[in-house]
Each structure stands twice: as structure tokens, then as C-alpha cells.
Amino acid sequence: MKKTSLKDIAQKAGVSTALVSYVLNGKEKETRVGEAIAKKIREIAKELNYQPNHLAKSLRSGKTHTIGLIIADISNPFFANIARVVEDEAKRNGYTVIIGSCDENADKSWDMINVLINRQVDGFIIVSCEGSENQVKYLKERNIPFVLLDRHFPDIQTDFVATNNYKASYDAGLHLIRGGYEKIGLMAYKSNMYHMEERIRGYKHALADNGIEFQKSWLKEVKFDAMEREVKVAIDEIMKSEHRVEAIIFATYGLAINGLKYFNELKVKVPSDLAIVSFGQAEVFDLYYCPITFMRQPLENLGKTAVEYLLKNLKNPEEGMKQILMEARLIPRESSKAKSEWLVK
Amino acid sequence: MKKTSLKDIAQKAGVSTALVSYVLNGKEKETRVGEAIAKKIREIAKELNYQPNHLAKSLRSGKTHTIGLIIADISNPFFANIARVVEDEAKRNGYTVIIGSCDENADKSWDMINVLINRQVDGFIIVSCEGSENQVKYLKERNIPFVLLDRHFPDIQTDFVATNNYKASYDAGLHLIRGGYEKIGLMAYKSNMYHMEERIRGYKHALADNGIEFQKSWLKEVKFDAMEREVKVAIDEIMKSEHRVEAIIFATYGLAINGLKYFNELKVKVPSDLAIVSFGQAEVFDLYYCPITFMRQPLENLGKTAVEYLLKNLKNPEEGMKQILMEARLIPRESSKAKSEWLVK
Known part of the structure; x- marks a missing residue:
């Protein structure tokens, strides 16, 4: 199949190649070509399956x-x-x-x-x-x-x-505190990315501002690369510790999914055994047996x-x-x- | 920041630019350069944050x-x-x-x-x-x-x-039939794509091969572009018809998600009100209150x-x-x- 050229379209439409070029580059107004002709040219281009050569075009315009x-x-x-x-x-x-x-x-x-x-x-x-x-x-x-x-x-x-991750995380913490939860954990990635640090900071401030003393064992940081295994270990630790949390905030979708799967395995009941708020958003938060509270990012x-x-x-x-x-x-x-x-x- | 050149690396390593080029293009064996030198060159390249120019490279090789x-x-x-x-x-x-x-x-x-x-x-x-x-x-x-x-x-x-979509759909139907279901629906996309046609064909053959007469009202084909609305309409029809189905096969993930959401709204109980098998795969099938049977594609x-x-x-x-x-x-x-x-x- 030969590639359709501007010339092919011009011949079929009975107009000049330059005119076809103007129309297909959206510049028909500059040449005051009638809408009927412009429409005809576009139809023929479509019919002949014309494909503009973006690279040639961009070499001229400097833009791709x-x-x-x-x-x-x-x-x-x-x-x-x-x-x-x-x-x-x-x-x-x-x-x-x-x-x-x-x-x-x-x-x-x-x-x-x-x-x-x-x-x-x-x-x-x-x-x-x-x-x-x-x-x-x-x-x-x-x-x-x-x-x-x-x-x-x-x-x-x-x-x-x-x-605003600081605020989002603060709000997640505050929501749980207002719901009567006091021992609140956060599961995050082990990372020095700013958005993750901000989520940790917001969570800690929500606790502090409400007179709850943060316990080191409440914050779990797991590696992205080893998430599946490390989430389980972290949950095991959280559930067994003397300051066992009543609620947990998941700082990402991936952490939440892995957490929910493990809670199902352990037959943890949400929210009576453990309340949950998560970052991220996904169908699964709607369709989980107990729909998951989440921070809806815009x-x-x-x-x-x-x-x-x-x-x-x-x-x-x-x-x-x-x-x-x-x-x-x-x-x-x-x-x-x-x-x-x-x-x- | 000036871009690091092969020459920069060569100077720092005290070798020729050609040698650096050989090593960084993975051709050090051709020149029998010692592994110690090759390693040194690679380390310096990394340290200087050398970025190969893929385009120049590909123009030479004809491959990108x-x-x-x-x-x-x-x-x-x-x-x-x-x-x-x-x-x-x-x-x-x-x-x-x-x-x-x-x-x-x-x-x-x-x-x-x-x-x-x-x-x-x-x-x-x-x-x-x-x-x-x-x-x-x-x-x-x-x-x-x-x-x-x-x-x-x-x-x-x-x-x-x-x-093999025909076989997958046939197997989905057969599984339901063996489980005692006889009135089985299929929700698919309105499409003339072959994979969709094959899913419909497999489903129909599974019914026919087991002496179940296919009812037109059991097959619902919805438009991809209007999925959310059309899935609801289709389910309303399916649930009210005189041949009301006992089980439904969703031909895609998107259809299943929309279906499950609407079943929750309607408080349809799975599987006692309606059994489900779906194509596609996603976390949500694991975490739904009643885990969803699905065709695992490889x-x-x-x-x-x-x-x-x-x-x-x-x-x-x-x-x-x-x-x-x-x-x-x-x-x-x-x-x-x-x-x-x-x-x-």
C-alpha cells in the first residue's frame, strides 16, 4: 500500500497541493478557502487514509x-x-x-x-x-x-x-481520632521521597495535636521491592505488640491491597478488629466487604x-x-x- | 551541566576514546581489553553520569x-x-x-x-x-x-x-452447568472483535452441548463507551425477564466491575441470588466479599x-x-x- 500524499488528495479534489496542505494543517482560514472545499478535502483525506508525516512537520516547526x-x-x-x-x-x-x-x-x-x-x-x-x-x-x-x-x-x-500530602495524612489521622480510635498505626514505604515523608509527618502531627503519644512500633516502613513479604511481617508485629493498634492508615494503594489480603487470611474483622483508612483509589476500595475509607486525591x-x-x-x-x-x-x-x-x- | 562525552571518560581513565567506546558498547571482548580496565571505564562513566546518545547510536546501527x-x-x-x-x-x-x-x-x-x-x-x-x-x-x-x-x-x-477465548468461555459455561446452574447469561461488549465473538461462541456451545436451550434475553451486549449505564440497564432486564438467569459470565473486567457495583446497590447476593464467573483479573476479584471465580489468562x-x-x-x-x-x-x-x-x- 502506497502512502497517500498531499498530491494524491489534491488530484482527487481538483485543487492545488498547497491548498490541501493549508486545510489539513488547519490553516484554511488564512487562505479564505470556502468551508465546502475544506470539508471535501478532509473527507478525501480520510477516504484515502491520509496519514500526516509528523516528523517532517515537526522538523519544520521545531515542535513534535x-x-x-x-x-x-x-x-x-x-x-x-x-x-x-x-x-x-x-x-x-x-x-x-x-x-x-x-x-x-x-x-x-x-x-x-x-x-x-x-x-x-x-x-x-x-x-x-x-x-x-x-x-x-x-x-x-x-x-x-x-x-x-x-x-x-x-x-x-x-x-x-x-x-498536599501532609494535610491529607493529618486529616486521615484526625478522622480516626474523632471516631474514638487512639492507637493508630501508619504503614508507609521506606523511602526518602518527599511525598512519603509528608504523609508520615502529617500522621505524627495529628497524633501530637490530639495528645496521643506516638509509639515507634506504630510506624512501619516497608520496601517497595519486597512489599508482599514485608507487609505481612509488619502486620504480624503490629498485631502482637503491647501497644497493638486499633486502626491503621495505609500510605499507598499497593500497601493497602497487600494488607487487606493478609487481613482476610488472618480473618481480621474490619473495622471492629482494626479500622482502616487508605491513600490511593481503586475499585477494590468500593467492593471490599467493608468499603474502605480513603483519601480521594484530585x-x-x-x-x-x-x-x-x-x-x-x-x-x-x-x-x-x-x-x-x-x-x-x-x-x-x-x-x-x-x-x-x-x-x- | 555539560553532557559527559566519551572523551571526558577517556581522559579521566587515561585510555583512548575508542577504547571507552568499545567498552560502553559492550564490545570489549573484541579488543581483548582487560576486565579491570573495562570495569574502571564503566565506573567512571557512572560517576560522571554518562548518558549514551541513543539516537546517534541508532542512526549508525539502523536499530533503536x-x-x-x-x-x-x-x-x-x-x-x-x-x-x-x-x-x-x-x-x-x-x-x-x-x-x-x-x-x-x-x-x-x-x-x-x-x-x-x-x-x-x-x-x-x-x-x-x-x-x-x-x-x-x-x-x-x-x-x-x-x-x-x-x-x-x-x-x-x-x-x-x-x-484461546472460545475454549475459555466454553469452560466458564461448563463449570457453571456442572455446578447445577442452567439459566446462564453472558454480558459482553457490542463489538465485532474476534476475541469477543469467540467468547460468545464458546458460551453458546457450552449450553448447546449440555442440552440447554439458549435464550436471546440471556446475552447482553453493551457499548464500551456507555458501559456504566448500559450494564445497569442490562442487569435490570436480566433480573426481571421470565427466563431470569441464575448465573452470569462477564466477558471482561470492566463489565464485571460495573456489574458488581450494581449488584451491591441492588443487594443481590452472590452466589445464591446470582452466581458469577468473570474474564479479566484484578485484586478486586480476590477481595470482594464473595471472591470471584475467574478465567486466569496466562x-x-x-x-x-x-x-x-x-x-x-x-x-x-x-x-x-x-x-x-x-x-x-x-x-x-x-x-x-x-x-x-x-x-x-
Whole structure:
């Protein structure tokens, strides 16, 4: 099958190649071509299955209209869904999104960024992984436009769109305290990523502000790479300790899933044996036998704003820094019902 | 930050630039350089944060060592997980994967394929969407290496790696029949994709082979784009009809999720009001109050084999067609327990 050229379309429509080019590049208004002709040209292009040569076009314009999206873990539904939002929003603005996943691994992230730079994306939206500060600095110093999404580095001045994780975690703790729980644990990743530190900080402050003395054994930090095993060990420890918790906050979706599976194995009853609040969001929180209270992050808004910021950068690189922290909202469900509600039963 | 060059590394290591190039391109054996020197060069490269210029490299070799993966829907965990498998397997073989999602939309799929061809991927792994036959033909005629994954077109001769959907659906039906269910429904997508047709065909044959007369009202086909609403309508119809089903097979993960949510709303009890078997796989099937029986597709094996086939094609384009249908395995859970088990209670 020969690739359809502008000439083929021009011949069939009985117009000049230049005119076809104007119409298909959306510039028909400049030439004041009638809408009937423009429509005819577009129909013929579709009929002949015309495919614009993006590379040739981008070599002329210096723009590829392509965004590179690096996500930390494609198998986490939060990121898969945010990728979908970014794609839709980019599409609405005439951009295509190419996705690379780095499995929370800084080396892979370097690879992906390089592969995509070499493939001439106009800019990046990046969900950073641990240890990738040098990559962010590298992009900055080369003046490659990018926006950090969901995670950012407080010591590097960049554009970012993220959730206020300190506040979200504080709110999760406060919600449990108001429900009558006092011994509250937090399961988080062993990580020096800022968003994780903020979740830990918010949790501790919620306890402190309400006169609850934080116990070291309540905070469990597990490795992302060994999550399945370490979550079990952590839960075993939590359940046996002398300060056994009555409630637990999961700092991520992955931790929650592994935790819930193990609770089922142990026949732990939620919330009477253990109340739960989780970060992340997924179908499973709705459909669990005891629906899970979670911090709803503004997924749509995060994704859309990241695209908006990046496109603004592309249009006007001199525009100032754009940074926003959005609020998560606690969605209360059965899993963290106030003690008074289930104690009477 | 200046980009580190081979020369920088050579100077620091006190060797020639050519030698550095050999070592970093994995050709040190050809020059019989000692392992100590090779190790030193690699360490310095790492220390100086050397980033190979993939594009320059690929212009010399004609290969980019990049695979384009087009998936039908990134927000479906089956595809997100298979993407992860493809990435890991590609990585093991020295390839990077660039992902594009097409939201079950043929136009978007065309866009993605073009964008990635223009970015010089060596080949494609594609989860096709409806109406994309012309794209597959286009790739074939241009001799662009590709493998279809999970879905294929029986009328176009291509390499493919897929599940035996007819057999899987037949087995799902048979399992329910053996459990004492006779009125069995199927909820599928309204689609002329072969994998969907095969799931319908397998279901019907399972009924016929066991002397059960198929009722038109048992088969519900809903549009992907309007799934949430149409699943509810379909369930309302199914539950009210005179041939009300006792069991239902969901042909996809998305249908199952929407169905389960609505069953919760209606307070339908699984399996006593309605038994369930589903395609797809996800955490939610484990964690639902009544764990869901599902057809486990060989996700790992599908992803790995797709990479294997593609790499074989890249090495030897003249090699014959490679096609495989893999078996899904039914994982029996509470949701389709034999009637005899719960009737006695």
C-alpha cells in the first residue's frame, strides 16, 4: 500500500497541493478557502487514509506536539488512571502522549527520559521516583520543559502539580481520632521521597495535636521491592505488640491491597478488629466487604493541570514557576466507622 | 551541566576514546581489553553520569532498540499488568518500551502508530482495538515488524499471541452447568472483535452441548463507551425477564466491575441470588466479599512470548509466521460454588 500524499488528495479534489496542505494543517482560514472545499478535502483525506508525516512537520516547526509521560509504576491503578486523564487532556489540545514506566527505579527512569529526549518530545510530565533528583536537575539545566506530577522535590525549584500530602495524612489521622480510635498505626514505604515523608509527618502531627503519644512500633516502613513479604511481617508485629493498634492508615494503594489480603487470611474483622483508612483509589476500595475509607486525591484535576502547565511552558518558556498543592478529600466509609457505632452492636 | 562525552571518560581513565567506546558498547571482548580496565571505564562513566546518545547510536546501527507497545486501554489492569511484563522482558533483552494507549478507539490507535513510526521504534506489540484492521494491513505492507497481543484478526495473517477465548468461555459455561446452574447469561461488549465473538461462541456451545436451550434475553451486549449505564440497564432486564438467569459470565473486567457495583446497590447476593464467573483479573476479584471465580489468562506468558516473537522477527525477518493460542485456566472461588453446596444451608 502506497502512502497517500498531499498530491494524491489534491488530484482527487481538483485543487492545488498547497491548498490541501493549508486545510489539513488547519490553516484554511488564512487562505479564505470556502468551508465546502475544506470539508471535501478532509473527507478525501480520510477516504484515502491520509496519514500526516509528523516528523517532517515537526522538523519544520521545531515542535513534535508530543508529550513524554514518565510514570513511576504502570501497574498502580492511580497512575494508570492519571495517565488516561493526561492523554485525554493532551489530545484535546492536539498533543499525543508517549508513556514510559520506570517501576520506581531511577535507572529505568534515566533510560526512559533519554529515549524520549532522543525521540524529540516537546516536554515531559514526570511522576518522579526515588533517587531521580539528578534527572530533574539535568532537564532543568538543558531547559527541557517539564512539570512534576504527584511527587516533587522541595529542594529543587520546578513546576509541579501535587497533592498536599501532609494535610491529607493529618486529616486521615484526625478522622480516626474523632471516631474514638487512639492507637493508630501508619504503614508507609521506606523511602526518602518527599511525598512519603509528608504523609508520615502529617500522621505524627495529628497524633501530637490530639495528645496521643506516638509509639515507634506504630510506624512501619516497608520496601517497595519486597512489599508482599514485608507487609505481612509488619502486620504480624503490629498485631502482637503491647501497644497493638486499633486502626491503621495505609500510605499507598499497593500497601493497602497487600494488607487487606493478609487481613482476610488472618480473618481480621474490619473495622471492629482494626479500622482502616487508605491513600490511593481503586475499585477494590468500593467492593471490599467493608468499603474502605480513603483519601480521594484530585486525580482529574492533577492530570489536567499538569498538561495545562506544560503547554503554558511550551508556549512561553519565560513564564514564571508554576506550583500547586491540591487538597485530597477524605471519603468516609464503613472501614473507619466511629467506634461508638459498632461498639453498641 | 555539560553532557559527559566519551572523551571526558577517556581522559579521566587515561585510555583512548575508542577504547571507552568499545567498552560502553559492550564490545570489549573484541579488543581483548582487560576486565579491570573495562570495569574502571564503566565506573567512571557512572560517576560522571554518562548518558549514551541513543539516537546517534541508532542512526549508525539502523536499530533503536525500542519497542512500541500499543495497548487498547491503560486503565484496564489486565493491560497495565501485561505492559509491565512486556517492559520487564524487553529490558532483559536490552530494549526499551514506549507505550501508547488508544482507549479502544481506532483513530487514536492510528495516531499512536504514526507517532511511534516517526520516532523510529524497531517494531510493535499491539493490543488491537475495533476497526483497526487497516492499520495492521498497513504495517504488514510496509514490512514493519509487529506482533499482535491478546487480540488478533483471523482474516489477516500476522504473528500473534493470544488466549484461546472460545475454549475459555466454553469452560466458564461448563463449570457453571456442572455446578447445577442452567439459566446462564453472558454480558459482553457490542463489538465485532474476534476475541469477543469467540467468547460468545464458546458460551453458546457450552449450553448447546449440555442440552440447554439458549435464550436471546440471556446475552447482553453493551457499548464500551456507555458501559456504566448500559450494564445497569442490562442487569435490570436480566433480573426481571421470565427466563431470569441464575448465573452470569462477564466477558471482561470492566463489565464485571460495573456489574458488581450494581449488584451491591441492588443487594443481590452472590452466589445464591446470582452466581458469577468473570474474564479479566484484578485484586478486586480476590477481595470482594464473595471472591470471584475467574478465567486466569496466562498474562506473564502472553507478554513474554510477544516480546520473544518480536525479537525473533527483528533478528530474522524472513522467519515464518508465529502464532499461538494459549489456554486460560478457570480459578474456582465462592462466587460460582455448586448449587448443592449453598442450597443445603
